Amino acid sequence: MEMKDRKVQMMEEQLQKKLTRQVVASLVGCVHCGMCNDSCHYVMTHPDDPKMTPSYKADQLRKIFKRNHDWTGSVFPWWVKAGKGLTDDDLDGLKDIAFGTCTNCRRCTYNCPMGVDTATLNRIMRGLLSHVGVMPEGVKVVSKDQWEIGNQMGVLKEDYIDTLEWMSEELAEELGHNRAAIPIDKKGAKIVYVINPREVKYDPRTIKKAALIFFAAGEDWTMVSEGWDQTNFGLFSGDDQLGGTCGKRVYDAMEEIGAERLVISECGHGYRSTRCEAVNWSGEEIKFTMESSVMTMLRYIKEGQIKVDKTKNAERFTFHDSCNNARSCGFYEEPRELIDLVTTDFEELEHNRQEGLCCTGGGGAMSMTEYTPRRLRSGEVKANEIAATGAESIITSCHNCVDGLGDVLKHYKMDVKVTQLVDLVAEALVLDEAQKAPDPVVAEVAAPAEVPAVPPVVAKMDEEKEMPADALRGRRILVVDDEEDVRLFLTTVLEDAGATVFIATDGNEAIEVAQREKPDLITLDLSMPGKDGIEAFTELRKTAGLEETPVCVVTGHPEFRKLIYDRPVTPPEGYMDKPVDEGKLVSNIRRILDLREKRQ
Numbered sequence: 001m002e003m004k005d006r007k008v009q010m011m012e013e014q015l016q017k018k019l020t021r022q023v024v025a026s027l028v029g030c031v032h033c034g035m036c037n038d039s040c041h042y043v044m045t046h047p048d049d050p051k052m053t054p055s056y057k058a059d060q061l062r063k064i065f066k067r068n069h070d071w072t073g074s075v076f077p078w079w080v081k082a083g084k085g086l087t088d089d090d091l092d093g094l095k096d097i098a099f100g101t102c103t104n105c106r107r108c109t110y111n112c113p114m115g116v117d118t119a120t121l122n123r124i125m126r127g128l129l130s131h132v133g134v135m136p137e138g139v140k141v142v143s144k145d146q147w148e149i150g151n152q153m154g155v156l157k158e159d160y161i162d163t164l165e166w167m168s169e170e171l172a173e174e175l176g177h178n179r180a181a182i183p184i185d186k187k188g189a190k191i192v193y194v195i196n197p198r199e200v201k202y203d204p205r206t207i208k209k210a211a212l213i214f215f216a217a218g219e220d221w222t223m224v225s226e227g228w229d230q231t232n233f234g235l236f237s238g239d240d241q242l243g244g245t246c247g248k249r250v251y252d253a254m255e256e257i258g259a260e261r262l263v264i265s266e267c268g269h270g271y272r273s274t275r276c277e278a279v280n281w282s283g284e285e286i287k288f289t290m291e292s293s294v295m296t297m298l299r300y301i302k303e304g305q306i307k308v309d310k311t312k313n314a315e316r317f318t319f320h321d322s323c324n325n326a327r328s329c330g331f332y333e334e335p336r337e338l339i340d341l342v343t344t345d346f347e348e349l350e351h352n353r354q355e356g357l358c359c360t361g362g363g364g365a366m367s368m369t370e371y372t373p374r375r376l377r378s379g380e381v382k383a384n385e386i387a388a389t390g391a392e393s394i395i396t397s398c399h400n401c402v403d404g405l406g407d408v409l410k411h412y413k414m415d416v417k418v419t420q421l422v423d424l425v426a427e428a429l430v431l432d433e434a435q436k437a438p439d440p441v442v443a444e445v446a447a448p449a450e451v452p453a454v455p456p457v458v459a460k461m462d463e464e465k466e467m468p469a470d471a472l473r474g475r476r477i478l479v480v481d482d483e484e485d486v487r488l489f490l491t492t493v494l495e496d497a498g499a500t501v502f503i504a505t506d507g508n509e510a511i512e513v514a515q516r517e518k519p520d521l522i523t524l525d526l527s528m529p530g531k532d533g534i535e536a537f538t539e540l541r542k543t544a545g546l547e548e549t550p551v552c553v554v555t556g557h558p559e560f561r562k563l564i565y566d567r568p569v570t571p572p573e574g575y576m577d578k579p580v581d582e583g584k585l586v587s588n589i590r591r592i593l594d595l596r597e598k599r600q
């Protein structure tokens, strides 16, 4: 056999290992009746393209099966439409079908009278292609990060821990005490809470809100420093080995803590992979229970562990069922029960529960930018039905869906926000007086002469609140912002804290001043005329002598957060939303600079 066909041969051999009874049933069960066609959002939005039909996509794998594993197909391939044999040159075309025209949403399966599971077949095709290294670049990069760094967004352990500490600090500032601080690696805790790395990178306040809810419920819980990523790119790439490894990391963390229950933050594919699939992929014996945080929050309210006031969420909401939570895990009613307890105005989408339409971001689609135009076109049906509800916000219990829906809403210019249940429960939460009470102040009573004096107990938060007036003395900071009043505010606050401040009004000037003055840190606005902050940030990271300079983004455009963190460069060291609080600005900058020094 020629070299060029080696990959095909490897794929054919690999398929042999995947042929379970259920897979074979789906391979041989299709009668090409076409009843599933209209259930696929790609067909709905590309009605003239027969290559979008579920049966066409699955037929690509059927042909390999028939030629190699079916007697008639191997002898008379033309008789069973097994096609001509594949060559390695055909694999890029197969990649585009398997990764670019199907989000593995399983809606077609629910509309097939023969029970054919096209998504499972598509995942197998992806797995065969991944096995020989044929996959979109995004899938390669994310899989590599999950293999090598231990989470799919390549978040470093220091940055993860730092984010948890940062969220604990914010909670302490908001509550006036630090009893809600996030526990890390607390041995013997009852619950371990695992998250999606997207929360660390783009949405850390969902972690803070979950911590607040655990605190209000009086829960004995912890987060873990290893095995904290509940997501699993093995589900998307079809690589069962990666899938098993990711699951095992989380299961090992549970074992290490000795917890009874694993709570998985709102993420459809993470919930499906960790709770259902990775147990099989890893072959691990599981001795604890697993649930989505949606179930945890629902139980807290129903059992009176937390109190909520639903009038705090009074706008109109609708709900998007994540394909993985809903169709793949039968998780339909719990989010609705919870929504009913924390909101006052709710309207279902036309297609809901098992009939829900994909957000377009399923199956790892958000990482495959080459297929974005087709994906966005396929979102038209979803956009239309969201508009029909008149909702101001769409709720979803999945981080992937937050991004998928966010892109669709932006593309179709819709003024609808995307939110999650953790946001709504935290908003509706009513703390009791004891939970709101500040830490008791320990009076400095003179100790009896014969007893050694015990130093007064002072909460860590209070120490940090007492940031010295000259917390930034000797620091050189470049403030980049196009708005004069913002520049003036930031400059005054930083100079009052002892820093020497330089200013720049756009991206070009920022690079020029940074090269000249070599500041210790740069605060960077994102939206500026001329060279904007996003471009300037990328350039700073690539400029010799400036690539290591810490950057704290200070922006009034939270929607740009994703853009800045998606750059192929080291992410910024800090991020703050405008309007900026004086104290937080100084403490955040000090924290970034201290952390940098610790690492040097």
Ligand code: SF4
Residues within 6 Å of the ligand: 029, 030, 031, 032, 033, 034, 035, 036, 037, 054, 055, 111, 112, 113, 114, 115, 116, 118
């Ligand atoms: S997958 Fe099912 S519904 Fe679709 S064409 Fe085949 S038999 Fe018909």
Ligand code: SF4
Residues within 6 Å of the ligand: 039, 040, 041, 042, 053, 054, 057, 101, 102, 103, 104, 105, 106, 107, 108, 109, 118, 119, 122
């Ligand atoms: S799994 Fe979803 S995206 Fe894939 S063919 Fe079926 S309906 Fe279409």
